Amino acid sequence: MTSSHSEASANLMQELYFEKLDDLGLLAPLNQVPFQIQQRRNGFRPGQRLLSLLAAQAQQCPCLTDWTMAHRLDSRLQHWLGGRRAPHCSTLSRTLAAADKETIRVLRQSVLTPVTEQALLSPQAIGKWVFFDVDNKAIPAEGESYEGTTTGRMADGGYCRGYRLHLISIDNLWPLEMEFTGANAHAVPSAMVMVKRLVHRVHGSMRKRMVIRGDSNHGCVQFIRFLGRYDAGYLLKCYNSTTARNLWQAHPDLPRLRVTRPDKPDLLAIDLGLTRINGMTRKKLPNGQEHRRACHMMVPRVVVYHEDPAQVEPDKTPECFALFTVLPSSDFAPAELLEQGYQPRGGDIENLFCQLDQAYEITHLRSRTFYGNYTFLMVSLVAATLTQLVRQDAIHADQPIPPGLQETLVAAAGCGLRLEHHEQTGCVLITGLRTLYTETFHRALRCACQHRFRFVA
Incomplete structure (x- = not known):
């Protein structure tokens, strides 16, 4: 060099x-x-x-x-932050170890949908590619926008109780971030399904054309493929419930603490507990008949509260809050978004x-x-x-x-x-x-x- x-x-x-x-x-x-x-x-x-x-x-x-298989090196190097003495296994491995068999089956069949190599390696990416990464963190969140939040340490159950989600668009070149605090063992599969449900809520039902890709080495790294008409960036900020209430009430207009558009502020209260949804699969047989099979899926409950976290009912205690804002790719400056909405962590x-x-x-x-x-x-x-x-x-x-x-x-x-x-x-x-x-x-x-x-x- x-x-x-x-x-x-x-x-x-x-x-x-x-x-x-x-x-x-x-x-x-x-x-x-x-x-x-x-x-x-x-x-x-x-x-x-x-x-x-x-x-x-x-x-x-x-x-x-x-360098032993008992202490596998995770592909994400943030795990050395905070003075940890040895790396641990990947996030999804520990999450699946604490999940039930049904959750694992749903993840394999419905969430980790494979993408062909032609689609991944094509010179022109089809639609909008978004890189979706969930990191488990063992350090307190830095920056003023994460004031009062701390991600979890390694618990006795064997998995990290804090997660941070990154979205990076390859086409529009914007970095986005969300953080799960106080998350339970189902945080990672919940994040996968939650992103699909968020886009579904905004753009309507496009389930067949949305693909989530799971990485073989670090199961939390996902791909989300959007259609070309999804001309919108996504800014997802997540706080624990107490911090979200304080930030929303005390800092309604400070851009350094909260990046929103005045006409589209949504506050999401996410209950990471799983909900069973029953359905029916239909498959066309070669003889022309239709084979039906009953199925069900475990998904997180997502409730949308507009503008005011006080709308949360007293008997409901959501695990965390997320601030979800739609940003069209044409009317914002990437440098300003970087400065105001994104703080480097390492x-x-x-x-x-x-x-x-x-x-x-x-x-x-x-x-x-x-x-x-x-x-x-x-x-x-x-x-x-x-x-x-x-x-x-x-x-x-x-x-x-x-x-x-x-x-x-x-x-x-x-x-x-x-x-x-x-x-x-x-x-x-x-x-x-x-x-x-x-x-x-x-x-x-x-x-x-x-x-x-x-x-x-």
Whole structure:
């Protein structure tokens, strides 16, 4: 990743990289990574050991993870936040362990609907693609907009009691977020069905054309495919009931605490307890007859309260509240939405590798032919992250930016990776070459990097 344009600036950047790695305690671990990065160890993807070492050291955790199947490395690196001593299994695994057999059956048949590879890897995505991610969190929510809320710690039952939901649109490029607090074991399957019911409430019944995709490694990562006429963004904010009442009553007009449109504010009270809905399936047989079979589904109860949480009946105690606002994609500024409605939760390094891994999952690059490209992308992003850290240190210390920064970006573009510095938002857009990655992967990376890498401008 050093530049060939100037030996002096290249050597300077290399020394700064080594110094930054030494400060992070990464110099010795990274020297051993390239010998093991090209093979899958204990079921992990290539580059995962490198990412975990970087994330664990950058977040100053007590110890690194042990690479055993008993302590599986979750693909979302936020779980190292808060001084957790070891990673735990994926969220959905623990949720399904606490759920009944009927819930599991409904999830497999009705919720985790498969999508063909042609639809996922097509150059032009059909309709509106929305990346749907539910993270379990073990740290209190940060930012003024989450004042008074705390996500749950690991409970005795074995699953995390707090969840945070992210929606990222690849087409319209807006990041959206919702948080479940005080959630029970059914929070994840409830979130899956709830998003479908929210869109159904706004756009009418389009169930057959809405697809939710489940990821094999982290079951909470979903895909929602919308039709082209779904020209609306979705802002979902979720609080616990007490905080929602306080925010709604005490801060009706402050945009930093609540991003809404004046004509469409809805407050959702979500009861995460399951409700049984009876129905009938119909299947056409080859002989022309119709085969009917009775079925039922366990879904969460969703009640909509407009404007005032005081409308909640005294005998009902919903688990949490969510603020649901419809934002047309034409009349809002993404920068303003970012500044007012979205607060970064982790460090720059954590967001970097979390979003890259999610973009990797979008195209399901699981064949061996992509391993080399993916590994190179990982190593390149390490250098990109170090470049940004060096730049931030120089800005905070009121020192000139190292002259090798721009040349490093040029060298990265020559290696098959383009890093663009956006002067207005101060973010770095990381884009793979179209010959190496599909168009969907290209757009997903661009969206993730533009809205989640919150570097200092």
